[in-house]
Amino acid sequence: IILLFSFLLAVPAVQAQKKVLPAELEVELKYGADRLGKRQDPAMQKFRENRLGAFIHWGLYAIPGGEWNNKTYHGAAEWLKAWAKVPTMDWLELMKQWNPQQFDAKKWAKMAKEMGVKYVKITTKHHEGFCLWPSKYTEYTVANTPYKKDILGELVKAYNAVGIDVHFYFSVLDWSHPDWRSSIKTQEDSIAFQRFLTFTDNQLKELATRYPTVKDFWFDGTWDASIKQNGWWTAHVERMLKEMLPGVTINSRLRADDYGKRHFDSNGHLMGDYESAYERRLPDPVKDLHVTKWDWEACMTIPENQWGYHKDWSLSYVKNPTEVLARIVHAVSMGGNMVVNFGPQPDGDFRPEEKKIADFIGKWMKKNSECIYGCDYAGWEKQDWGYYTRKSNQVYMVVFNPPYSGQLTVKTPKGITITTAKTLTGEQTQVTETTRNEYNVSLPKNMPQEPFVIKLEVKDAQKTQDKYREALT
Numbered sequence: 001i002i003l004l005f006s007f008l009l010a011v012p013a014v015q016a017q018k019k020v021l022p023a024e025l026e027v028e029l030k031y032g033a034d035r036l037g038k039r040q041d042p043a044m045q046k047f048r049e050n051r052l053g054a055f056i057h058w059g060l061y062a063i064p065g066g067e068w069n070n071k072t073y074h075g076a077a078e079w080l081k082a083w084a085k086v087p088t089m090d091w092l093e094l095m096k097q098w099n100p101q102q103f104d105a106k107k108w109a110k111m112a113k114e115m116g117v118k119y120v121k122i123t124t125k126h127h128e129g130f131c132l133w134p135s136k137y138t139e140y141t142v143a144n145t146p147y148k149k150d151i152l153g154e155l156v157k158a159y160n161a162v163g164i165d166v167h168f169y170f171s172v173l174d175w176s177h178p179d180w181r182s183s184i185k186t187q188e189d190s191i192a193f194q195r196f197l198t199f200t201d202n203q204l205k206e207l208a209t210r211y212p213t214v215k216d217f218w219f220d221g222t223w224d225a226s227i228k229q230n231g232w233w234t235a236h237v238e239r240m241l242k243e244m245l246p247g248v249t250i251n252s253r254l255r256a257d258d259y260g261k262r263h264f265d266s267n268g269h270l271m272g273d274y275e276s277a278y279e280r281r282l283p284d285p286v287k288d289l290h291v292t293k294w295d296w297e298a299c300m301t302i303p304e305n306q307w308g309y310h311k312d313w314s315l316s317y318v319k320n321p322t323e324v325l326a327r328i329v330h331a332v333s334m335g336g337n338m339v340v341n342f343g344p345q346p347d348g349d350f351r352p353e354e355k356k357i358a359d360f361i362g363k364w365m366k367k368n369s370e371c372i373y374g375c376d377y378a379g380w381e382k383q384d385w386g387y388y389t390r391k392s393n394q395v396y397m398v399v400f401n402p403p404y405s406g407q408l409t410v411k412t413p414k415g416i417t418i419t420t421a422k423t424l425t426g427e428q429t430q431v432t433e434t435t436r437n438e439y440n441v442s443l444p445k446n447m448p449q450e451p452f453v454i455k456l457e458v459k460d461a462q463k464t465q466d467k468y469r470e471a472l473t
């Protein structure tokens with residue numbers, strides 16, 4: 001007891017779920033983390049090195065676009081059924097209008113390729129229960145709409161054809177299914193919910209069988225008590241999919257352990273392959289450095305909170321392209337991935353604002369993607385002018401806020417020295433050591449009119465190159 005008490009007093013104040021108990025104090029778990037530490041297999045390395053992805057939220061909710069019975073709802077458009085309290089059968093009537101005549105999977109793939117994303121996460125089924133693939137386990141699918149065709153299959157083929165990995169978003173929560181329960185109160189609830197879990201297993205096996213090139217499952221809709229009381233099932237799903245699709249990655253949001261703990265199990269170990277709690281927010285570059293110890297992926301909306309198509313984007317702040325770019329770089333600078341969301345129109349085309357963002361990011365990535373793909377946390381002290389990313393002995397300074405002094409302050413970890421510095425567009429910059437482990441890197445003479453990158457070659461005086469890499473990962 002004294003040992004435990006003294007240990008808990010000693011542990012630095014880190015967020016609850018991050019507290020890892022010493023092994024001897026861990027609790028026995030049947031459905032906790034299957035693995036400790038970062039996965040190092042090729043599939044996970046590809047996931048990590050991809051760094052930049054796009055989210056596609058597309059479903060029946062795109063048709064009303066945030067408006068119901070002539071009333072506009074300001075909440076997330078993909079949740080309109082809930083905001084407007086639409087009865088399930090009335091909502092699913094929207095299937096009769098599903099006929100996206102402008103949908104062209106090859107055009108979507110071209111747009112993603114030109115944006116520079118390495119993967120796309122597609123909503124196979126959102127909370128509404130409508131499936132973008134012709135599932136044989138429910139009638140609420142594209143097959144039973146005027147459009148008829150397998151949208152998911154067309155997208156998987158088109159993205160893969162241009163070298164883009166496909167990830168599946170899957171909502172366990174399913175408003176269309178009579179056996180869904182948010183909590184288990186009665187024996188009837190329990191019997192119905194077990195039927196629901198079997199239905200969900202069947203849909204997941206169907207997705208893994210029909211689309212075996214899928215690289216990841218991003219589960220959502222798992223916050224309810226009914227799932228937290230069935231942590232065994234979440235562990236089963238992870239194991240089932242990894243058996244069917246060796247190398248597939250699974251997000252932490254699927255998982256609950258024996259005691260209903262989510263994302264991180266009761267011993268503080270991350271479940272799944274990467275943390276997926278950073279949604280429309282990012283870890284603090286100074287206070288939240290613990291996230292660099294595991295893999296994580298953030299996702300973001302361009303407006304304040306619209307994942308599905310909303311007719312009226314004037315209802316909330318819409319990020320400008322540079323603000324979107326800053327979030328992408330921020331995530332990579334802390335060893336994470338960033339997924340930028342797109343909510344296609346009901347006709348299957350994208351809104352102009354989203355095309356503009358994709359175009360801006362793509363143009364910037366054409367010049368600067370070296371500081372994104374395959375890069376990681378540098379382990380250097382954050383500075384006001386922007387973010388560091390690192391790949392082996394190259395450290396990239398991604399400058400968003402050039403200082404009036406004309407000098408970019410760089411503080412290197414002990415033993416690390418800078419040998420060269422030049423912008424990715426090839427201009428030399430002066431590097432002046434101002435004191436031990438501190439340098440001024442001068443701004444380039446002709447300043448770019450957008451965020452720019454200075455590439456530093458660094459040397460580790462005390463260790464070999466390899467040790468340097470080990471020390472920082």
Ligand SMILES: C[C@@H]1O/C(=N\OC(=O)Nc2ccccc2)[C@@H](O)[C@H](O)[C@@H]1O
Pocket residue numbers: 076078079220221223277278279299307
């Ligand atoms: C990506 C988003 O994911 C969701 N929900 O996410 C969460 O519940 N996020 C969350 C909740 C608690 C903590 C951290 C993230 C969905 O409801 C939403 O429509 C969208 O698909």
